[in-house]
Amino acid sequence: MGKHKLLKELSTIKTAQRRLSNLSTQARNAMLYTIADALEQQAQRIFDANDRDLQIADQENIELPLRKRLVFDQNKLVEACAGIRQVAALPDPIGRVRERRLLDDNLLLERVNVPIGVIGMIFESRPDALIQILALCLKSGNAIVLKGGREALYTNKELVSVIREALSDNKVGSEWIVHMESREDVQEILQLDTIIDLLIPRGSNDFVRYIMDNTKIPVLGHADGLSSLYIDKESDIEMALTVTVDSKCQYPAVCNAVETLLVHNTVASQFLPRLKKAFEPWSVIIHGDERVAEIITCQPATVAVWDTEFLGYEIAIKIVDSLQEAIDHITYHGSAHTDAIITSNKATAQRFLREVDSADVFWNCSTRFADGFRFGLGAEVGISTQKIHARGPVGLDGLVTSKWLLAGDGQIVAPYAQGKPFKHIDMDLDGTSLWKEEE
């Protein structure tokens, strides 16, 4: 796609988004089913395009994990289409009434959920991420600007072609999708702050951090996931062992796997030898501080380990003398993503839950629960460590903003400015919004 065509598409995307957002829930869901059907019917075209990307990747000797993420085969297709149909079945995030207040007689205020507008999606290699985010945007009435990695260019182009063709008979069409196909730097999309309302990056930590550091567009995501687990002096050692092993070993390559273990000195000599044994099936490499090294054989912890996200079978262990020391360590070294405590003392747990300022703070369970699906959010847009807009696992609500509707019968401000009081009666939130026709 040439520069000229891209600019034209970007100029019409806001109009297209408005048309999309004016569709009924049923119409948006029907579009999702249409897309899923089309992807299944045109599967071979997508597989062929993916083969082309994979051939180039092999010629360029790309790293194995990257190649693995690049594959789009029958399994990925089945999963992607099931995902689209799941999104279609979710409740509509648009039009939900968040606040409803009678300001005075016949003067009704409503705050209702509306789409954000234009979502920018930047992703490395994985073509299935394109389908997932596109489905979430369609569900929530948002337009989308896509910018994929150059290694998946042919697959992404074919996916977008199939989706465009599927929507060509639809009255809204596919102008709400803009695919930036140029092989130019990602820098291009980062400059679109007058067009894109929210950026969602998917890729490595370095990739996400680069994006966060180089755009004025709000970013939903997280660069680091340095999670800590604190074993309190009053804790069930069996529980501590099971939860530590799950948090570290169940799937270590992800952001909610534990990287730093803090152990209270009074339980260390009892806990650590048993933990070392429990870690054996995975050959977990232990970096311990001096006091840990007095109890178990381990690698000496360097200064850097406390700030390292291993993303593998490797862990840093430190002995602490108090809850306060644990909280301070997490505050200083953590990434404010997910941190947990094991304790049988409720007051200790409450202090930890209150004072650890992370997106997810857990008590007596695995850090691996930090996930939109496990939280029951239905769909996961991403996990955010930002404090503004959305924090932690983010569902479709993260693609939604609100607007205020006020309906009266001719009320003016003048009498209220002269002292007429408001009634301000909070009303039931059930029922359809002012803007919707009764069904």
Added chain:
Amino acid sequence: MGKHKLLKELSTIKTAQRRLSNLSTQARNAMLYTIADALEQQAQRIFDANDRDLQIADQENIELPLRKRLVFDQNKLVEACAGIRQVAALPDPIGRVRERRLLDDNLLLERVNVPIGVIGMIFESRPDALIQILALCLKSGNAIVLKGGREALYTNKELVSVIREALSDNKVGSEWIVHMESREDVQEILQLDTIIDLLIPRGSNDFVRYIMDNTKIPVLGHADGLSSLYIDKESDIEMALTVTVDSKCQYPAVCNAVETLLVHNTVASQFLPRLKKAFEPWSVIIHGDERVAEIITCQPATVAVWDTEFLGYEIAIKIVDSLQEAIDHITYHGSAHTDAIITSNKATAQRFLREVDSADVFWNCSTRFADGFRFGLGAEVGISTQKIHARGPVGLDGLVTSKWLLAGDGQIVAPYAQGKPFKHIDMDLDGTSLWKEEE
């Protein structure tokens, strides 16, 4: 304050914020009452400092509106202290449970409101804005970095001194307040994106736009307030007149006063002559398009008037041929702040409420209702035209983010990863959060 001292204060502000946020509701409210009492007791010191600022302002011949905003006298003090005590009486925005879900037996998830962290406040001239935002931050457990205009330097310094002295006996003290006193460029605070989580600017449109364009910190606010009112073909002409006059004339210097009036051609000849007469007491200057000029005497509208925020007794009037034309005009020329329709046709109103993508969209009432106090939000942090985080009039909720708490009895992810289903039962939101001790 020297650069060295400033850096030291900024390095401790996050710790101070955590101490503040760990206080009970009662303790934070007590601090608010202490501050109000102290401001009243030390009033003369503040008035003297204000006199000094006013003398300098007079020597420098500053503009009258700016001088007016700079005055901090007995009236302003009474208002400011009443404001602080009102904030103290509001419900605590912190600790409210937003979601509560039983993921499985004895595995309880809660999403609770917590402070954002460090709020940056940049304001021109008005010293009472300092007191208001400081009170809102204290109420919501946020630290604050203040940067006032140089014209109010002595007043602001004295206000902060009085507040610091008042809190000196308090166990948390006043380290959660940092006052940037240097006369250097506002640029300084805009760079603090690793320290400040949210910026709230208060001042002229140009001032706010400059801030939005020159920082990576999220900004809560609005630069422009170009509000439009559309008089539909099916509208009660008496209501249309009353609402138009109130929206324009009740207080024209503010962001929610109407600037552009769109009138359907079928009612124009009936409505416009009466409107012109109704505007006479305020000598409202009318800029009309060619078709308006055929009906009433007016100034010919230039291309620029449709993008002008007059902020005075001046209005641009355009005749349109359809609801669609009105919506398109608002979408293209408006500032997405507050727009309204007068119509007796419910379907027309619903389309307007749905399709106009502004923070506030009103039906049959004055645009001047767009205000946190009128909306019943208790306190107003500001009005935001951003879509991310908060939109429209923002109450204390705008100074709040959330975190997820999960409490179990040793649950691990492994069995769920192998197919064990979650229960995901939504629970009653009433009652205290996991982190709070029962009272």
